[in-house]
Amino acid sequence: MYRTAALARRLLSGATAGNNSNSRIRYLNHRTTVIGSRYCTAVNNNHSFPQSIFNQNQTPRANLEFPNQSESTSSSNWSTSSTAEDGRQRQERQRPRIEYQEQQARVLEASLHHVLRLGWSEEAMIAGARDVGVSPSIVGSFPRKEAALVEFFMDECLQKLIDRIDSGEELQNLVPSERISKLLKIRLEMQSPYISKWPQVLSIQAYPSNAPTSFKQRAMLVDEIWHAVGDEGSDIDWYVKRTVLGGIYSTTEIYMLTDSSPDFRDTWAFLDDRVKDAFDLKKTIQEAMYMAEAVGAGMGNSFQGFVRRVFQR
Amino acid sequence: MALKLVSRKLGSKFLPMLSSTSPLHSHATSFGFKHVREEEKSQMVGNVFSSVASNYDLMNDLMSGGLHRLWKDRLVSMLNPFPGMKHLDVAGGTGDVAFKILDGISSIKRRANQDPINDHLQEETQIHVCDINPNMLNVGRKRAIERGLGEDKSLIWVEGDAEALSFEDNTMDGYTIAFGIRNVTHIEKVLAEAYRVLKHGGRFLCLELSHVEVPVFKELYDYYSFSVIPAVGELVAGDRDSYQYLVESIRRFPPQEKFASMIADAGFQKVEYENLVGGVVAIHSGLKI
Numbered sequence: 185m186y187r188t189a190a191l192a193r194r195l196l197s198g199a200t201a202g203n204n205s206n207s208r209i210r211y212l213n214h215r216t217t218v219i220g221s222r223y224c225t226a227v228n229n230n231h232s233f234p235q236s237i238f239n240q241n242q243t244p245r246a247n248l249e250f251p252n253q254s255e256s257t258s259s260s261n262w263s264t265s266s267t268a269e270d271g272r273q274r275q276e277r278q279r280p281r282i283e284y285q286e287q288q289a290r291v292l293e294a295s296l297h298h299v300l301r302l303g304w305s306e307e308a309m310i311a312g313a314r315d316v317g318v319s320p321s322i323v324g325s326f327p328r329k330e331a332a333l334v335e336f337f338m339d340e341c342l343q344k345l346i347d348r349i350d351s352g353e354e355l356q357n358l359v360p361s362e363r364i365s366k367l368l369k370i371r372l373e374m375q376s377p378y379i380s381k382w383p384q385v386l387s388i389q390a391y392p393s394n395a396p397t398s399f400k401q402r403a404m405l406v407d408e409i410w411h412a413v414g415d416e417g418s419d420i421d422w423y424v425k426r427t428v429l430g431g432i433y434s435t436t437e438i439y440m441l442t443d444s445s446p447d448f449r450d451t452w453a454f455l456d457d458r459v460k461d462a463f464d465l466k467k468t469i470q471e472a473m474y475m476a477e478a479v480g481a482g483m484g485n486s487f488q489g490f491v492r493r494v495f496q497r
Numbered sequence: 498m499a500l501k502l503v504s505r506k507l508g509s510k511f512l513p514m515l516s517s518t519s520p521l522h523s524h525a526t527s528f529g530f531k532h533v534r535e536e537e538k539s540q541m542v543g544n545v546f547s548s549v550a551s552n553y554d555l556m557n558d559l560m561s562g563g564l565h566r567l568w569k570d571r572l573v574s575m576l577n578p579f580p581g582m583k584h585l586d587v588a589g590g591t592g593d594v595a596f597k598i599l600d601g602i603s604s605i606k607r608r609a610n611q612d613p614i615n616d617h618l619q620e621e622t623q624i625h626v627c628d629i630n631p632n633m634l635n636v637g638r639k640r641a642i643e644r645g646l647g648e649d650k651s652l653i654w655v656e657g658d659a660e661a662l663s664f665e666d667n668t669m670d671g672y673t674i675a676f677g678i679r680n681v682t683h684i685e686k687v688l689a690e691a692y693r694v695l696k697h698g699g700r701f702l703c704l705e706l707s708h709v710e711v712p713v714f715k716e717l718y719d720y721y722s723f724s725v726i727p728a729v730g731e732l733v734a735g736d737r738d739s740y741q742y743l744v745e746s747i748r749r750f751p752p753q754e755k756f757a758s759m760i761a762d763a764g765f766q767k768v769e770y771e772n773l774v775g776g777v778v779a780i781h782s783g784l785k786i
Contacts, residue, residue, distance in 0.1 A: 283766065283786045284766040284767050284784055284786045287697075287698065287786050291698075306577070306579075310579050313698060317697075318696075318697055318698030319670045319695075319696040319697060319698035319699045320579050320581075320582070320670065320698070321576075321577070321579075321582070321670040321671050321696075321698055321699045321700045322698035322699075322700070322784065323577055323579070324575060324576055324577030324671075324700055325700060325767055325782070325784045329577075
């Protein structure tokens with residue numbers, strides 16, 4: 185499902201590329217889709233507002249990506265709580281509703297410039313809002329404040345990673361284990377500018393109210409990497425692979441926090457070793473399985489032989 | 498579902514007048530359950546608040562069991578005040594919300610020591626307290642002096658009508674109205690004015706007594722409203738009618754969903770509401786883009 189959404193988006197951006205004159209505006213819209221609805225994590229997660237009634241997450245996306253379907257989407261959203269006439273009024277407000285997510289995304293993006301100075305905090309978001317000329321009051325409209333900023337950054341990094349994967353040339357001649365460490369390195373390098381404030385991110389993500397989203401974001405990242413490596417399997421191995429890769433990513437991320445070597449050289453060495461370990465482990469397990477099979481077969485034979493001898497007598 | 502139906506039936510037997518709905522745009526508007534002419538309503542509301550001003554806080558504490566402080570705290574925490582904010586608190590004559598916002602800003606200031614940019618912004622904070630009733634404003638001014646805020650330049654007391662604010666367009670970062678919008682004659686006008694004065698990115702927040710739909714609790718709440726509150730009002734404030742009006746006006750106020758759609762119609766986005774104590778009060782919020 186996630187892949188499909190990505191494809192639709194790519195088509196959308198493809199259309200944009202052909203039309204340079206208003207590509208700037210389109211670009212903004214396009215970004216809104218990315219942040220607001222694709223993962224439904226960064227801006228829209230209304231944990232503390234159970235009755236968020238006018239902001240069904242799916243609506244803006246439907247409007248953007250499938251303009252001809254917007255009518256049916258919005259009326260189905262409204263059929264439960266309003267008359268047809270009301271629905272039409274709401275319809276008129278469909279378009280501007282996308283705007284607030286756009287504004288929120290602009291604020292979050294501007295806030296990232298202040299993170300090094302002020303941390304992943306409300307202050308950074310307030311400063312960001314001032315930069316884009318929006319009242320800092322808008323910060324109050326993010327239900328989980330700084331978590332929104334962190335999640336926005338994570339989503340953006342994932343998007344960049346996907347773009348790098350799709351451009352493709354770096355990964356062509358690599359074996360799977362090298363590909364994995366290369367991709368993890370690309371992803372971890374994106375957060376290296378913020379390394380001094382990264383412990384704060386980890387603590388924000390570990391908050392009970394934020395944990396589900398951050399877990400989901402990590403799962404998506406790991407999934408994306410396995411796809412890039414060309415793994416399409418769906419057996420029990422699927423879980424093992426993702427767990428192992430998630431483990432490698434998280435340990436390397438933590439290793440990076442205390443790494444003071446130039447350009448994080450130690451971190452990348454550590455990462456390569458862990459990936460190698462994992463592939464070795466896979467081999468070891470396979471060998472152990474072959475061995476067990478062989479032993480089992482051998483045991484079976486001798487046992488059969490033994491029984492036969494007993495009964496022959 | 499069945500429970501809900503039953504309770505609704507009981508409710509309509511218990512309080513037959515509650516189920517009668519009247520359109521909001523009639524020339525005869527409502528004063529509690531009474532129908533009065535539009536011009537009369539504001540005057541009658543004015544009389545109510547003039548007569549309760551002195552006992553207002555005591556009565557609020559008694560009626561809500563002190564909960565109104567927590568509700569206002571929640572309102573301010575949802576507003577997320579920041580240094581340098583220009584805020585308008587409408588119908589906040591006694592200054593409750595304004596004081597809480599000021600407290601919130603100064604605590605942020607303490608936390609934000611590392612940002613030198615914020616220091617001069619602290620001076621620019623302005624909280625306008627607007628109330629149509631001078632008696633209520635006087636109560637607020639007195640309390641500001643008691644709190645040592647008498648000289649504080651960031652508190653500005655303004656006598657004004659929520660339906661025709663005296664502020665320029667796009668000047669406010671925040672707009673709050675706590676227990677006030679129920680008493681105005683034209684809710685739409687108030688919302689339009691709020692939208693007008695707010696900056697882009699500014700937020701509208703409304704704390705208001707609202708409708709309880711939880712079955713058994715609803716019956717209890719109705720009994721409490723119609724039997725206990727007027728009696729307490731008579732006993733403590735010596736004014737039964739004002740408190741009778743209070744509980745009636747709550748029932749007259751549009752329910753959460755309806756009010757939310759009115760806010761959206763005024764142009765606000767990201768309209769949300771949160772029920773507190775099962776809907777005894779609701780906080781509605783909207784964002785101007």
